[in-house]
Amino acid sequence: MKDQLHISEQVCFPVYxxxxxxxxxxxxxLEAVxxxxxxxxxxxxxxxQDEQAVNQIGDKLQLDSGTLTPLLKRMEQKNFVARIRSKIDERSVNIILTEEGKALKxxxxxxPGQLMESMHLSLEDLLVLKNIILKITQK
Known part of the structure; x- marks a missing residue:
């Protein structure tokens, strides 16, 4: 019987x-941009989608505000985004792209193409991997 605690038997290790x-x-x-x-x-x-509330961005990226807020502040210092108060709810902060942020796109x-090339993976390989990951994470 195989040792289930052997690292070579773990699924989590190659994923990590x-x-x-x-x-x-x-x-x-990314350093280039x-x-x-x-x-x-x-x-x-x-x-x-430009102009989103901080909590909307956090929900989409599964990041809490403690992680996201300093990240957004650094992005604002680089002039990629701006933080503005919501017109609907003054307590809410929205994030918008600056002209520099829009141009960065x-x-x-x-x-994405450079990444595939550097990893020597085909689009098909990446799609298979993505679908398996989504199957696991969306349960």
Missing amino acids: VFAKEIINHYRPL HLTYPQYLVMMVLWE EQAASI
Whole structure:
């Protein structure tokens, strides 16, 4: 019988290693556009729909406000986003893209393709992987 506590028997370990590996492949691509990986995720959410409440962004990215707030402040210092009070609820803060943030989308457009190339993966491989991950995480 195999030792279930042997690291080679664990599913979580290669997933952990892969997560670190993918972030490492993103790093130089994102440095070129002056973003960290979490900042890139925020930008993608805002490129899909500009002006969102902080809690909306947090929900989409599964980040709490304690993580998201300092991240957004750093992005505001880089002039990629601006924080504005909601017109509907003064207690709520909305995040909007600045002109620089909007322009960054063009620069970042090549990142997904560059990532696939640097990891030597096909689009089909990535889609299979994504579908398996979604199957697990959406339960």
